Amino acid sequence: MFEDKVIPLDVWVSQFVDWLVDNYRHVFQAIKWPIEQTLNGFDTGLNALPPLLVIVLIAVAAWRFSGISLAIFSMITMTLIGLLGLWGESMTTLAMVLSAVIFCAIVGIPLGIVAGRSDRFEAWIRPALDAMQTTPAFVYLVPIVMLFSVGNVAGVLATIIFSIPPIIRLTSLGIRQVHPELVEAAQAFGATNWQVLRRVQVPLAMPTILAGLNQTIMMALSMVVIAALIGAGGLGSPVMLGLNTLDIGRAVIGGLAIVLMAIVLDRITQSMAQKR
Amino acid sequence: MESDAKIVVRNLYKIFGSDPEQALELLAKGLEKAEIFEKTGMTVGVNNANFEIHAGEIFVIMGLSGSGKSTIVRMLNRLIEPTSGQVIVDGKDVVQMSQDELVKFRLHNMSMVFQSFALMPHLTVLENAAFGLELAGADKAKQRERAMEALAQVGLEGWEDSYPAQLSGGMQQRVGLARGLAVDPDILLMDEAFSALDPLIRTEMQDELLKLQESDQRTIVFISHDLDEALRIGDRIAIMEGGRVVQVGTPEEILQNPEDDYVRAFFRGVDPTNVISAGDIVRDTHPTIIKTKVGSLRAAHELLSSSERDHGYVLDAKHRFLGVVSSESLRHAIESSPKGSAIDMAYLPEGVAVRADASMQDILPEVASKAWPVPVVDENNVYKGVVSKNRFLRTLHRTEEQMEANRQHQDSAA
Incomplete structure (x- = not known):
């Protein structure tokens, strides 16, 4: 019955994206610019540093936030990635993850704070976050490529869209979990809105915000394979290469390196959250 | 008493709900809180509250939960925005203040102690005590000095580097109190501040508060649902029910003349001898002898016999109590030292005075054991009058009757 009664939504969307590309190219270039700079900075920096130094830096971070055992574990794991012959790729991935996470934090934490303090904004942003998390990444890869062309920067953008929801959600949750009496007490002693936020809500929400950051990092890592598309x-x-050429060995070592890296990043950021 | 009113609350209303104006109109038409809730779903939190709080007194607002007492105290510093009415502090209407004025007012004039302590778990005891000072932007050294002073006042020296979670409930509330005192406010709001503490600690904290009050004389607004607490620390009490302030007065006034059944119900089971003090029942029925004027024993004896009383009370020129004499002790002194001039010789050895603020219970042994009416003095030893056995028993009888009437009234109402 629907043969001749189809809503031409696909046509409309295509037309809309084409129109965006034609008319607002400069806007998207402006969005792209800071991401590109950050990413290139990290990428060049991490690849230029001697691997041993990077390993030691990561171990020191692990030691500071957790302890000697995590430091040793991180050292071994990172060395293993190097021994798999994937050091350069893993540094590029680390740079992409770091860039994506930095922008997620810059955009996500303030949004989460607003959502935590305003029920109306929370109600409005919640469906958007649901959509961002559940829409298959392949759906928005095409418009992203059309708007930002291919490459690492487009990959980071896709990663940001996919991995920003947890930090917004958990920041909002953290702010909401602060006891209303503490906020009331601060107000009773003459705290302004900003002081309530800075001295009470954010410090007390910090463990939850860091848990959100940890989730965001994990989601960002899980996007790297899709971004390779x-x-x-x-x-x-x-x-990707292994899949395309049916080179199973190659695909497996790539996957293994991602898992190892995820474990290291997860442990370090988790101990950051617990330390607070 | 308008002049020493620190806080004046006038026609204060708080409606919780979507259309407060509508609820106010219904209230003006004489509808009850329950009817308004049924009709509109809105809750009348505070209904036309009017009272004055004097400078330097402890004003207790008492009521059961849901009576609006916590709402009222939060409208004094506008943590809850009043629907209509005035809260005038030192002549300035808090309700009309801009946000900036309000912040300044909260920083400097009024601080608050909470039932749940509401200490910042991420700050040390010292940082918590200095919280108000830090918000006000005081310099670090001053913050530390004032906070340490406040902690010392509440007996928490040596705990400044601990975190609240390491302290017992009583100690946490001491930190809460220190935080309130550190900013040196003229008004201290205490919202069920001691209700979460166990009874022994609660009494200890009440004593502590009274002790602090003796030295500092702040205006304290104390919210409580505990009558014993209210009677113990309150100079005056306001009793609230269903958002209305039912009665305001001193504990004695309310006890002796309760406004309605609700107030009566509160005071059921209260022992009146604990509430009524010597000062409340003192009478000036006996002759006083000013030592410097009526110096001689004979003149004093003359005075007593002309007033047909057996006992007289000797005072100095400033009306400070010196001793009790009787006709007999005077006669005895005249006989033993004929040239005698000093009235001191005739003082009855057991003729001591009681304080005006002592309860009837406290002075009972004194009244019962002495042959003469017991003299009453204020805290400066100035003579106020006497309490006779007769007067004591009559007061007791009257309040007993009153209590009995209340009880019957209550039972027939129930």
Whole structure:
């Protein structure tokens, strides 16, 4: 019965994206610019540093936030990634993850704070976050490529969209979990809105916010393979390449390196959250 | 008494709900809180509250939960925005203040102690005590000095580097109190401040508060649901029910003349001898002898016999109590030292005075054991009058009757 009664939504969306590309190209270039700078900075920096120094830096971070055992574990794991012959790719992935997470934090924490303090904003942003998390990444890869072309920057953008929801959600949750009496007490002693936020709500929400950051990092890592579809480099590319050429060994070492890296980042950021 | 009113609350209303104006109109038409809730779903939190709080007194607002007492105290510093009415502090209407004025007012004039302590778990005891000072932007050294002073006042020296979670409930509330005192406010709001503490600690904290009050004379607004607490620390009490302030007065006034059944119900089971003090029942029925004027024994004896009383009370020129004499002790002194001039010789050895603020219970042994009416003095030893056995028993009888009437009234109402 629907043969001749189809809503041409697909046509409309295509037309809309085409129109965006034609008319607002400069806007998207402006969005792209800071991400590109950050990413290139990290990528060049991490790849230029001697691997041993990077390993030691990561171990020191692990030691500061957790302890000697995590430091040793991180050292061994990172060395293993190097021994798999994927050091360069893993540094590119780390740079992409770091860039994505930095922008997620810059955008996500303030949004989460607003959502935590305003029921109306929370109600409005919640469906948007649900959509961002549940829409298959492949759906928005095409418009992203059209708007930002292929490559690492487009990959980071896709990663940001996919991995920003947890930090917004958990920041909002953290702010909401602060006891209303504490906020009331601060107000009773003459705290302004900003002081309530800075001295009471944010410090007390910090463990939850850091848990959100940890989730965001994990989601960002899980996007690297998908980002490789649109030409992003890093650990995703050996996996993609392996899949395309049926080179199982290659795909597996790529996957293994991603898992190892995820474990290290997860442990370090988790101990950050617990330390607070 | 308008002049020493620190806080004046006038026609204060708080409606919780979507259309407060509508609820106010219904209230004006004489509808009850329950009817308004049924009709509109809105809750009348505070209904036309009017009272004055004097400078330097402890004003207890008492009521059961849901009576609006916590709402009222939060409208004094506008943690809850009043629906209509005035809260005038030192002549300035808090309700009309801009946000900036309000912040300044909260920083400097009024601080608050909470039932749940509401200490910042991420700050040390010292940082918590200095919280108000830090918000006000005081410099670090001053913050530390004032906070340490306040902690010392509440007996928490040596705990400044601990975190609240390491302290017992009583100690946490001491930190809460220190935080309130550190900013040196003229008004201290205490919202069921001691209700979460166990009874022994609660009494200890009440004593502590009274002791602090003796030295500092702040205006304290104390919310409580505990009558014993209210009677113990309150100079005056306001009793609230269903958002209305039912009665305001001193504990004695309310006890002796309760406004309605609700107030009566509160005072059921209260022992009146604990509430009524010597000062409340003192009478000036006996002759006083000013030592410097009526110096001689004979003149004093003359005075007593002309007033047909057996006992007289000797005072100095400033009306400070010196001793009790009787016709007999005077005669005895005249006989033993004929040239005698000093009235001191005739003082009855057991003729001591009681304080005006002692309860009837406290002075009972004194009244019962002495042959003469017991003299009453204020805290400066100035003579106020006497309490006779007769007067004591009559007061007791009257309040007993009153209590009995209340009880019957209550039972027939129930």
